[in-house]
Amino acid sequence: MTERSFSSLLLALAMALSLMACxxxxxxxxxxxxxxxxxxxxxxxxxxxxxxxxxxxxxxxxMAENENVKISFNFDSSGKLYTQIxxxxxxxxxxxxxxxxxxxxxxxxKDDAEKNPDGLDMLVAGSRIDLLENKVVxxxxxxxxxxxxxxxxxxxxxxxxxVKLAIGNSDVxxxxxxQKIFAYYEIDEAAxxxxxxxxxxxxxxxxxxxxGTVDCGIIYASDAYSAGLTVAAxxxxxxxxxxxxxxxxxxxxxxxxxxxxxxxxxxxxxxxAEFEKVLFTPLSK
Numbered sequence: 001m002t003e004r005s006f007s008s009l010l011l012a013l014a015m016a017l018s019l020m021a022c023x024x025x026x027x028x029x030x031x032x033x034x035x036x037x038x039x040x041x042x043x044x045x046x047x048x049x050x051x052x053x054x055x056x057x058x059x060x061x062x063m064a065e066n067e068n069v070k071i072s073f074n075f076d077s078s079g080k081l082y083t084q085i086x087x088x089x090x091x092x093x094x095x096x097x098x099x100x101x102x103x104x105x106x107x108x109x110k111d112d113a114e115k116n117p118d119g120l121d122m123l124v125a126g127s128r129i130d131l132l133e134n135k136v137v138x139x140x141x142x143x144x145x146x147x148x149x150x151x152x153x154x155x156x157x158x159x160x161x162x163v164k165l166a167i168g169n170s171d172v173x174x175x176x177x178x179q180k181i182f183a184y185y186e187i188d189e190a191a192x193x194x195x196x197x198x199x200x201x202x203x204x205x206x207x208x209x210x211x212g213t214v215d216c217g218i219i220y221a222s223d224a225y226s227a228g229l230t231v232a233a234x235x236x237x238x239x240x241x242x243x244x245x246x247x248x249x250x251x252x253x254x255x256x257x258x259x260x261x262x263x264x265x266x267x268x269x270x271x272x273a274e275f276e277k278v279l280f281t282p283l284s285k
Contacts, residue, residue, distance in 0.1 A: 048097035
């Protein structure tokens with residue numbers, strides 16, 4: 001073999017080894033990339049207190065299936081949650097127990113002074129949905145001897161002053177539904193005030209019934225079920241309208257994509273089954 005041929009061979013071998021090294025490095029890099037764990041995403045969800053049990057369980061299932069997602073829940077009355085959002089509290093996803101609080105944040109309604117009086121625009125466009133429906137019920141305390149078996153009977157007892165009733169505050173959706181029931185029966189709330197016990201959210205009203213400090217309370221079907229309370233009656237739509245839970249992603253969120261993904265999961269068959277366990281009716285099935 002001539003010196004020139006040998007030199008050519010060495011050059012060819014060197015080039016081949018170089019290509020192999022590059023290929024090996026590329027494969028190693030790809031392997032490293034595949035093994036890189038997904039970045040942790042932290043979501044903050046503000047939700048009506050009546051969702052405490054079902055949404056907590058649903059969130060745990062979602063986190064088990066998506067290990068990089070960590071969800072923190074803030075459960076309270078929708079009115080309080082609305083105030084916190086407006087005042088700048090970090091929130092990625094909001095689920096209200098009534099359209100009123102969501103309307104007040106909805107930019108598509110900013111020209112409607114009645115529904116959105118402050119003209120706020122805090123929702124991601126197109127993200128708002130009606131997620132669930134609940135029912136307003138009359139729950140009776142164990143041991144009550146008032147014979148409360150209907151809203152008609154409750155109205156009769158309230159007018160005679162012979163009953164103690166727990167209800168939500170006027171800024172709480174369950175309290176607002178109660179006010180509609182009072183209007184339906186032509187009951188003057190101020191006139192029966194001494195017979196009323198107020199709660200700052202539906203859980204406080206439920207607790208009053210559970211502990212027997214009142215004869216009965218007006219709460220949601222989901223809360224009565226979760227607390228194991230006896231339900232004497234269910235309010236009709238004529239009494240208080242439908243109880244709709246809207247949900248939407250906040251446009252102030254730094255995790256809008258992840259929040260939208262969780263909201264999509266809440267509309268899945270798996271999540272719907274969890275809500276149905278406590279008597280919610282999913283509206284997105």
